[in-house]
Amino acid sequence: MKGNSQSLKLPNQLWLISLLIGxxxxxxxxxxHWLLQSNAYDLGLFDQWAWLVSKGLPxxxxxxxxxxxxxxxxxxxxxSGGLYxxxxxxxxxxxxxxxxxxxxxxxxxxxxxQARLPRKLCWLACLLWWLQPVVFNCNLFDFHPEVWGxxxxxxxxxxxxxxRPILWITLxxxxxxxxxxxxxxxxxxxxxxxxxxxxxxxxxxxxxxGGWLLMLSRxxxxxxxxxxxxxxxxxxxxxxxxNPVEVLSSLDWIGGAFYLLLLALPCGVLWxxxxxxxxxIGLPLVVVNLLSSSSSYRTLIHHYSLPLAVxxxxxxxxxxxxxxRKGRSVSRKRRSFIVGWAILCWLALAKPWFFTGPYLERLxxxxxxxxxxxxxxxxxxxxxxxxxxxxxxxxxxxxxxxQQSEKxxxxxxxxxxxxxxxxxxxxxxKTIQTDLLNQAHRNGWKCREWSSGLELCLAPxxxxxxxxxxx
Numbered sequence: 001m002k003g004n005s006q007s008l009k010l011p012n013q014l015w016l017i018s019l020l021i022g023x024x025x026x027x028x029x030x031x032x033h034w035l036l037q038s039n040a041y042d043l044g045l046f047d048q049w050a051w052l053v054s055k056g057l058p059x060x061x062x063x064x065x066x067x068x069x070x071x072x073x074x075x076x077x078x079x080s081g082g083l084y085x086x087x088x089x090x091x092x093x094x095x096x097x098x099x100x101x102x103x104x105x106x107x108x109x110x111x112x113x114q115a116r117l118p119r120k121l122c123w124l125a126c127l128l129w130w131l132q133p134v135v136f137n138c139n140l141f142d143f144h145p146e147v148w149g150x151x152x153x154x155x156x157x158x159x160x161x162x163x164r165p166i167l168w169i170t171l172x173x174x175x176x177x178x179x180x181x182x183x184x185x186x187x188x189x190x191x192x193x194x195x196x197x198x199x200x201x202x203x204x205x206x207x208x209x210g211g212w213l214l215m216l217s218r219x220x221x222x223x224x225x226x227x228x229x230x231x232x233x234x235x236x237x238x239x240x241x242x243n244p245v246e247v248l249s250s251l252d253w254i255g256g257a258f259y260l261l262l263l264a265l266p267c268g269v270l271w272x273x274x275x276x277x278x279x280x281i282g283l284p285l286v287v288v289n290l291l292s293s294s295s296s297y298r299t300l301i302h303h304y305s306l307p308l309a310v311x312x313x314x315x316x317x318x319x320x321x322x323x324x325r326k327g328r329s330v331s332r333k334r335r336s337f338i339v340g341w342a343i344l345c346w347l348a349l350a351k352p353w354f355f356t357g358p359y360l361e362r363l364x365x366x367x368x369x370x371x372x373x374x375x376x377x378x379x380x381x382x383x384x385x386x387x388x389x390x391x392x393x394x395x396x397x398x399x400x401x402x403q404q405s406e407k408x409x410x411x412x413x414x415x416x417x418x419x420x421x422x423x424x425x426x427x428x429x430k431t432i433q434t435d436l437l438n439q440a441h442r443n444g445w446k447c448r449e450w451s452s453g454l455e456l457c458l459a460p461x462x463x464x465x466x467x468x469x470x471x
Contacts, residue, residue, distance in 0.1 A: 013019035018102045025098030025139045032140055034361040040389035040400045043142035047090040048393040053081025062397045070224035073216055074145040076177045088394050093143040100148045101139055105129050107154035115321035126316050132301040132309040133349035144303040149178035153310050176212050183209040185307050188281035195277050234356040256290045259298035265318040266345040275315035276320040280313040300349050337462040368450035372418055380416035385425035401428045
């Protein structure tokens with residue numbers, strides 16, 4: 001299907017609305033961070049990596065002991081280091097994530113005009129994207145570099161349909177740099193192109209996804225992980241052992257069926273038979289999410305399903321285009337129903353109501369946390385809770401007290417601890433944090449407590465640590 005010149009005629013209102021939605025998304029994620037609801041995994045991880053790159057230091061996370069490229073081979077993250085060199089702020093990550101999500105509507109519009117949809121349906125397609133629950137939820141759920149790739153993915157679909165192979169290949173190569181898991185989407189494109197009997201395009205996508213997988217598993221990851229392969233593979237599929245009957249019985253069939261229903265709800269009412277080829281693009285990713293041992297892969301809260309939202313909207317565009325070709329134009333009443341249904345799905349599955357409850361749980365700690373964070377020396381090697389870590393990650397050494405990281409302070413490298421046993425945060429416990437603080441007291445660390453339960457302890461080195469007074 002060749003593109004037409006209308007595909008590149010973008011209304012000024014689309015740019016403006018995308019910008020406003022992006023700024024709104026940024027304000028939401030920044031507010032969540034301010035409310036102490038962000039986490040070491042993953043906002044803290046990426047903030048530290050970006051800061052290390054900006055300083056010309058080895059980009060190895062002290063929380064995981066993992067090189068930036070050994071996480072998900074996201075080489076686009078080096079760009080964030082350039083931004084941090086201008087001004088070290090995690091708002092670069094939060095803002096770019098929100099804007100990437102909102103501006104994905106631009107190539108969505110291009111796809112809609114390419115399908116010769118009337119202007120009203122082009123706006124409908126953009127609304128369907130902006131109202132995807134997983135889009136809102138991913139914007140809030142810390143930061144993930146693959147979010148940057150969503151406009152690239154949509155534009156790659158446009159380039160393929162416009163018959164522009166060089167641009168298409170370039171975009172797919174770029175897509176691989178946002179996260180290794182996106183090779184599953186490229187493998188899905190190979191399936192789609194084979195379905196359409198476009199064998200050269202299918203072969204190109206197969207070689208690209210397969211070659212990248214081999215390069216990562218056989219060379220890059222073993223090189224950066226001291227001989228180990230992809231970490232996610234063992235974590236996700238280690239439970240798939242035994243004979244086929246045991247494997248099938250171990251799967252979460254009910255949860256999987258519910259997950260598929262959630263994926264289809266916002267746009268499924270518009271899918272037609274002509275939507276099937278583009279839906280095939282999501283098949284490899286859907287299978288991996290269904291087989292994963294972690295239920296996080298089967299929700300609309302995390303980023304694992306975000307590419308499927310792009311595919312769902314493009315499938316809806318194909319469904320609308322099929323109706324237009326058959327002379328069955330979408331009436332105003334039906335458009336209103338579609339928009340109302342999308343809004344209803346958003347209200348039910350997106351999480352804006354978290355700002356009225358769960359996100360306010362640490363509001364009373366906010367003032368104490370601000371004061372405590374200001375007292376942590378910039379050179380300190382910090383052990384902190386998972387939700388305070390992203391406020392302290394612009395340094396070489398930081399971690400949060402996990403089960404496996406409980407160590408005697410005499411033999412550890414940490415020189416500062418900011419903990420709250422009463423609110424230990426993700427991955428930690430009250431027992432671990434209380435034990436660490438007791439060790440600090442026994443070893444003569446200088447400590448200060450706040451009424452919220454926060455306690456800051458600094459190693460007893462007068463030459464480096466400013467004095468603290470109990471209060």
